[in-house]
Every structure is written in structure tokens, then in C-alpha cells.
Amino acid sequence: MGIRVRYAPSPTGLQHIGGIRTALFNYFFAKSRGGKFILRIEDTDRERYSEDALNDLYNTLNWLGIDWDEGPDKGGEYGPYVQSERTELYREYARRLVESGHAYYCYCSQERLEELRERQKKDKQDFGYDRKCRDLPESEIEEYKRDGVKPVIRLKIPLEGETVFHDYLLGDITKKNIDISPDPVLLKSDGYPTYHLANVIDDHFMSITHILRAQEWLPSCPLHVVLYKAFGWKVPQYCHLPMVMGSNGQKLSKRHGATAVRDFIEKGYLPEAILNYVSLIGWSYDDSREFFTKEELEKLFILDKLNKSPGIFDYKKLDWFNGHYIRQKSNDELKALLVPYLIKYGFVEPARLPDISGLLDGIVAIVKERLKVLSDIKELAWFFFKEIDNYSPEEIIPKKLNAAKTIEILESIKKHLPDIFSRSEDKVEELIKFLAENAGVKLGDFIMPLRVAVTGSNVSPPIIDSLKLLGIEKTTARLERAINILKNEVGNG
RNA sequence: GUCUCCUUCGUCUAGUGGUUAGGACAGCGGGUUUUCAUCCCGCCAACAGGGGUUCGACUCCCCUAGGAGAUGCCA
Numbered sequence: 076m077g078i079r080v081r082y083a084p085s086p087t088g089l090q091h092i093g094g095i096r097t098a099l100f101n102y103f104f105a106k107s108r109g110g111k112f113i114l115r116i117e118d119t120d121r122e123r124y125s126e127d128a129l130n131d132l133y134n135t136l137n138w139l140g141i142d143w144d145e146g147p148d149k150g151g152e153y154g155p156y157v158q159s160e161r162t163e164l165y166r167e168y169a170r171r172l173v174e175s176g177h178a179y180y181c182y183c184s185q186e187r188l189e190e191l192r193e194r195q196k197k198d199k200q201d202f203g204y205d206r207k208c209r210d211l212p213e214s215e216i217e218e219y220k221r222d223g224v225k226p227v228i229r230l231k232i233p234l235e236g237e238t239v240f241h242d243y244l245l246g247d248i249t250k251k252n253i254d255i256s257p258d259p260v261l262l263k264s265d266g267y268p269t270y271h272l273a274n275v276i277d278d279h280f281m282s283i284t285h286i287l288r289a290q291e292w293l294p295s296c297p298l299h300v301v302l303y304k305a306f307g308w309k310v311p312q313y314c315h316l317p318m319v320m321g322s323n324g325q326k327l328s329k330r331h332g333a334t335a336v337r338d339f340i341e342k343g344y345l346p347e348a349i350l351n352y353v354s355l356i357g358w359s360y361d362d363s364r365e366f367f368t369k370e371e372l373e374k375l376f377i378l379d380k381l382n383k384s385p386g387i388f389d390y391k392k393l394d395w396f397n398g399h400y401i402r403q404k405s406n407d408e409l410k411a412l413l414v415p416y417l418i419k420y421g422f423v424e425p426a427r428l429p430d431i432s433g434l435l436d437g438i439v440a441i442v443k444e445r446l447k448v449l450s451d452i453k454e455l456a457w458f459f460f461k462e463i464d465n466y467s468p469e470e471i472i473p474k475k476l477n478a479a480k481t482i483e484i485l486e487s488i489k490k491h492l493p494d495i496f497s498r499s500e501d502k503v504e505e506l507i508k509f510l511a512e513n514a515g516v517k518l519g520d521f522i523m524p525l526r527v528a529v530t531g532s533n534v535s536p537p538i539i540d541s542l543k544l545l546g547i548e549k550t551t552a553r554l555e556r557a558i559n560i561l562k563n564e565v566g567n568g
Numbered sequence: 569g570u571c572u573c574c575u576u577c578g579u580c581u582a583g584u585g586g587u588u589a590g591g592a593c594a595g596c597g598g599g600u601u602u603u604c605a606u607c608c609c610g611c612c613a614a615c616a617g618g619g620g621u622u623c624g625a626c627u628c629c630c631c632u633a634g635g636a637g638a639u640g641c642c643a
Contacts, residue, residue, distance in 0.1 A: 085643045120642055185641070192640085199569040202639050227641055245573070254571050256639060263641040270643050294572055294638035317574080324635065355580065355592095362582035363591045382581075384574050385636065392580065392593045402606075444606040455604095507602080522602040534604045 078110025079284050082143075083274070086116060087123035089335035090135040092388060093289060093319040093327055096353045100316060101287050102141050103354070103376035110284075114146030115277060116157045119267045135336045139346050140369055153281040158273050165268035168276055168306070169228045169261050177305035178261060180226035181208035182219040203257040204229070228262040230271070230302060238297040243285075243314035244381055250297040259298055271295065275302045283311055290315045290385070291326075314378060317357040318385040327388050343416065343449025348397035356386040366399070394447045401446050410439045416452050422460035434459065437544040441536040455536060459545060463531035463553065468564045471527040471557060473520040478564045481524045484514055485561070488525055489554045495539070496547050503539055528557035 082098040084090065105112035114136075118124050136143075145151025155161060172178035181204075188204070195202050209231065219226070233252040241247050261272040268276075278286065293315045303310045321331030333339055339349055351367050358381055360367070367375070401409065414435070417423045423431065442455050472481045487510050488495075495503050511521035526538045529550060535541060542550045 083643095087643070117643070123642070181641090183641095188640080196569080201570050203570090204640095229641095248572080250572075256571095260641050265641075267641085269641070274643090289637095290573065291637055292643090297572095315573085318637075320636080322579085326637075352580095357580090359581055361591095365580095365592060386581090387579060389579050389593065395593055398606090442605095445604070447605095504602090511602095519602060526603065530603095532603090536604080538602065 077284075078105060078108045079113060079282050080105050080110060080287060081113040081115050081278070081281065081283055083115040083117045083277075084132055085120060085123075085270075086118050086125060086129040086132060087120055088125070088128055089131045089337050091327070091334040091336065092353060093334075095135060095139065095336055095349075096319055096356060097287065097289055097316060098136065098141060099139070099350065099354055099372075100358070100376070102143075103372045104285065104287060104378065105144075106373035107376045111144040112142075113151070113153075113281060113283070114143040114149075114156065115281070116147055116159075117270065117273060118157060118159045119269065119273050121159075121265065121267060131335075131337055138336070138340060139350055158268070158277065161273070161277070162267060164280070165273055165276055166262065166266065169268070169272060172230070172261070172305055173228060175305070176231070178228050178230050179209055179211075179258075180216070181229045181258075181260070182211070182216070182224045182226045183207055184224075204259075206258050209258060225264040227260045227264050229258040230261050230298070230305070232256070232258055232298065232301060238300050240296060240300045240310060240313060242293075242296075243312060243378055244383060245293075245315060248293075248296070252297075252301075255297050255301065256295065259295075261302075271298060271302065275299050275306070275308075278311055279303070279306070279308045285312045285314060287314045287316055290318050314381070317382055319356055320385050320387045322387060324385075324387065331388070332390060341450075343412075343446075343451070344393070344397050345400045345412075345449075347400040347403075348393065351400075352393045352396045356388065357382045398447045401449070402444055404443075406436065406439045406443065409443060410435055412449055413439060413442075413452050416449055417456075417460070420453050420457070422457065434544055437540065441540050441544075445536065458530045458532075458535070459541075463529075466527055466531050468561060470533060471524050471561065473516070473523050476516065476520060478561045480514075480516070482558055482561045482565070484516065484521055484524050485528060485554050485558050487514060489551060489558070492547055492551060492554075496543065500539070507539070524557070525554075529553050 080101045082101050084094055084098075102112050104110070116129070116132075118129075133148075143149060145153060145156060147154075147156045150156075158165075169178065173180065183204075191205060192202065194200075208226075208229070232255045235252060237249055237251045238255065239247060239249045259271055260269050262268055277283075296313060296315070300310055319327050321327045323331070327334055333342065336349065347368065350369055350372075351365075354367060354372055354376075355365070358376070360375055360380060404412070414423075414428065417435075418425055428435075438456050438459060442452060445455055446452065468478065472478055476484075491506060491510065494506060498506065507522065508518060511518045514521060522538060523533060525542075526535055527533055529538065529542050529545065530536075545553075
């Protein structure tokens with residue numbers, strides 16, 4: 076049988092960078108080896124279950140362009156692919172484990188377990204269940220039953236010996252059974268399975284051949300192996316992926332910044348960039364290649380190039396990738412991507428879009444190489460759509476000049492506006508240089524007041540292009556306004 | 569506390585006994601330029617420490633240190 080892998084998220088939170096990295100690697104591994112990629116929903120935590128999270132999962136995967144061969148919406152021979160629809164299976168197999176002596180009912184209350192944990196922590200003892208119910212006298216069991224206590228089912232971890240398994244990346248891993256989490260719960264008192272049980276059963280019955288998952292699962296892997304052996308099933312191939320960390324070297328979380336893919340989408344990251352960058356955390360192709368499309372990765376991905384050590388998520392490098400992919404877009408593509416942001420910021424009405432198509436084309440052209448993320452459009456282009464805020468006279472007056480001189484410059488430009496608007500690009504440049512020379516100031520000092528007057532800032536897209544897009548009326552008005560502000564300044568000073 | 573995993577520039581990494589330890593991001597400097605950015609060029613910067621093995625260790629072994637993860641009726 077061919078390779079079968081799965082991504083098995085739990086719909087308890089938004090899809091985050093670490094999660095999709097796992098999804099991506101599974102997907103690429105399957106594709107590159109001609110295998111199947113399966114999506115399975117592990118919704119056994121009924122308390123944290125969230126519809127929103129489930130929708131987010133589909134949105135994110137679709138956005139990334141990741142498709143699965145079998146899954147809840149697609150079906151397949153091994154369904155259902157939602158764990159909450161498979162509970163009978165888990166119960167049945169948990170029961171079998173009890174019957175075969177590999178598991179037992181535990182009647183301990185949550186309170187007792189909490190107390191136990193606290194005491195262990197305080198006394199610096201080993202943490203974990205004390206196996207109180209592992210050998211319960213019949214009489215006591217009868218008592219619990221009479222009281223209607225709902226038991227859980229716990230796995231009997233062997234008290235002696237060791238469990239060995241092979242990890243593709245890490246090699247053989249040996250763990251003394253006594254060090255395995257003592258008798259973990261398999262079936263909760265609400266009748267739902269825990270991750271350990273459901274995961275093992277599903278992977279077995281779905282014929283999963285390789286398990287690629289984050290290294291945070293490494294400590295519980297021996298436990299899973301014990302389970303496989305208790306069932307008498309073949310253990311799949313394991314490959315535990317290095318974790319994705321935040322800037323402080325700890326598990327990536329909210330306090331490091333955005334981690335949910337949804338947030339990245341909102342800020343204007345492109346799927347190409349996220350996919351490319353995330354694939355390079357813990358994996359590399361060779362000594363220099365950085366750019367990969369999804370299609371390329373589907374062919375080139377190999378497990379052998381996986382790295383063992385955890386990787387820190389670098390927001391700046393992601394920005395660099397994103398800028399690259401933005402510049403990779405055609406102007407029309409970029410325009411289409413930018414429009415939703417212009418609407419969101421209240422710059423344009425959707426209905427007016429056709430009227431200002433030309434303006435938009437112009438803006439896209441001058442903004443393209445200045446965008447790191449799509450939402451940067453707000454700062455870069457707001458002055459085309461909104462009246463500019465008050466800027467201070469200090470901002471508009473070049474360092475070496477005074478208000479009077481600045482007024483002179485702006486007046487000069489205003490006078491020649493018709494020429495500027497009618498001439499071709501290099502002719503305008505010629506004219507501006509000539510005017511600057513006439514005024515006896517450097518070109519930079521000549522242009523800066525214009526830039527501030529028209530864009531409200533001393534950092535802007537190319538100013539001549541900008542003002543041509545703005546139109547002569549608005550430009551004139553903004554120049555006049557600036558001149559007035561400066562005149563007041565002279566009057567007051 | 570216990571167990572497990574990890575350890576090359578600030579960050580992502582290449583490297584599998586003999587290299588001036590390579591690339592990228594970031595940073596810094598320069599060029600192009602009307603600002604910013606793009607683009608181009610350059611600079612800075614690493615084998616955690618200590619023992620072995622070997623003619624020779626970033627590469628193999630051991631120890632130490634540091635980091636991380638797990639230790640849930642969460643996944």
C-alpha cells in the first residue's frame with residue numbers, strides 16, 4: 076500500500092503557524108511520494124470545541140491551496156473522518172482493552188487527582204497518577220457503581236521493561252516503561268476518547284503509514300506504542316518534527332505577536348509567502364535556494380532534509396518573503412488584492428470602483444515596491460483619498476531654509492502646475508530642476524515642501540507621479556493650504 | 569522534581585574527518601534615486617565548554633552546561 080498521512084487538528088482554536096507547518100509537511104510528503112493526504116477532525120474535547128475554529132481550519136487550508144484526498148467533506152473509504160462520529164468504535168476498543176487486561180476502570184474523582192497533583196508538586200515527587208484503581212478490590216468497585224460514579228478507562232502501562240520505537244529523524248528512542256506517563260486516561264467519563272486512544276485507533280483503521288507531527292508529541296509516543304502493542308497492531312513510522320518557537324525560544328504563542336494564520340491573512344500576507352517561509356522552518360532544500368512555490372515543494376520535499384532543532388519564527392524574514400511575492404504579482408493581480416483594503420479603510424466605495432480604475436492602476440504602480448504587507452497601502456496611499464491632516468510648519472520647511480523661502484518654492488510650483496500636468500515625465504523633471512536652480516536651492520529641498528504639502532508626510536511615493544494621480548485641482552488646493560499655513564507662521568513669527 | 573529531545577553567525581540554515589566554515593534575513597556602510605522603498609555592491613557576525621578517538625575534528629564517542637518539550641478526564 077502507498078503512503079498515507081494525515082493532518083488531524085483539533086477544532087479548539089484558530090489555525091496557527093505551527094499547525095499549518097505540520098499540515099504542509101504532511102501534504103508535501105504525501106504529494107512528493109505519490110501518497111494520500113487525509114484530513115481528520117479530532118473533536119473529542121467537547122468543552123473547548125468551537126464552530127469558529129472548524130471554519131477557520133477550512134478557510135486556512137483553502138487559502139493556502141492545500142487539498143486533501145480524504146476528509147469530512149470529501150469522504151473516503153475510511154470514514155467518517157470526524158472523531159465525534161466514531162465514538163462507538165473507541166468505546167468498543169477501550170472495552171476490549173479492559174477485557175484483555177491492558178486497561179482498567181478508574182473511579183477517582185477530579186478533585187482527588189487535583190489534590191494528588193498538588194501534593195506531588197509540593198513534595199517535589201514525580202508527577203502523575205498513583206494508579207490507585209489499577210488493582211481495586213471487587214467490593215470497592217461495587218460501591219462506586221452503587222454510587223453511580225462514572226469511571227474513566229486507563230491504560231495499564233507495564234511496570235517493568237522498556238518501550239522502543241524508531242523515529243525517522245531522531246533514530247531509535249528507548250524509554251523505560253516506568254518513565255511513561257503512569258496509566259493515562261483513554262476514555263473519559265463523558266464517553267469520549269482522549270487523544271491517545273482516538274489517535275491510535277484512527278491511524279490504525281485509516282491505514283496511516285507515516286505520522287509526521289510536532290516534537291511536543293515525542294514524550295507521549297511510547298505510550299502510543301504501548302497501545303499499539305496492546306491491540307496487537309503494527310506501529311506506524313514516526314517522524315517528529317522540530318517545533319516552531321517564538322523570539323524568546325519558547326513555544327510560539329500569542330505574546331510573540333500574530334500566530335493565527337487568520338491574522339496574517341488580515342494584515343495582508345500572501346499565501347505564497349506564508350507557505351514558502353513556513354516550509355523553511357526546520358527544513359531546507361540545499362545550501363542557498365530560498366524560493367519555492369507550492370507546486371515545487373510538492374515535488375521537492377524530502378524528509379531527509381529535515382532539521383532536528385527547533386526553529387524560531389522570524390517575522391522579519393516573513394516580511395521579506397511577502398514583499399518579494401507582492402512584487403512578483405502583475406499590477407492587475409495586485410490591484411485586485413488591494414481593493415478590499417481600500418474599501419476596508421473607507422478610502423473607496425465599492426460602487427465607485429469602476430470610475431476610479433485608472434487612479435487605482437496608477438497607485439498600484441507606484442506602491443508596488445513599497446509594500447511589505449497589503450495593509451501597508453493604508454499609510455502609503457491614504458492621501459489620495461482623504462484630506463490630509465495638519466502637518467507642522469517644521470515638517471514642511473527644509474532644515475536649511477525658512478518659511479519665506481518655502482513659500483517662494485511652493486508659489487513657484489503652483490504657478491507651473493499647468494506645465495507639470497501637461498508635460499511628459501522627463502520634461503517635468505527638467506522643469507523642476509530648472510525651477511530649483513532658479514530658486515537657488517538643492518533639488519531635494521525644493522521638492523520636500525511639495526511632498527509634505529501634497530501628501531502630508533516627508534515620506535511618500537514618488538511625488539510627481541502622486542500629484543498627477545491626485546489631479547491639478549486637489550494639488551492646487553493643497554499647495555494653497557500649505558502656503559497659508561506658512562504665511563501665518565511668518566505673521567506670527 | 570522526573571523523563572525525553574535539541575545545541576554552526578542575532579535569526580533560518582549549508583556542511584556528514586582535511587573548506588579562507590557557504591547562503592539568506594536582520595543590522596551596518598556605499599551606489600542608483602526627489603523622500604521612502606526597490607535594485608546593486610560591500611562589511612559585521614557562528615561551530616556552547618571540557619575531555620577523548622584520529623596524522624587531522626564543526627563533523628565520531630563521553631561528560632558538563634544551556635535551551636526546549638512533556639509530565640491533564642487538552643490536543
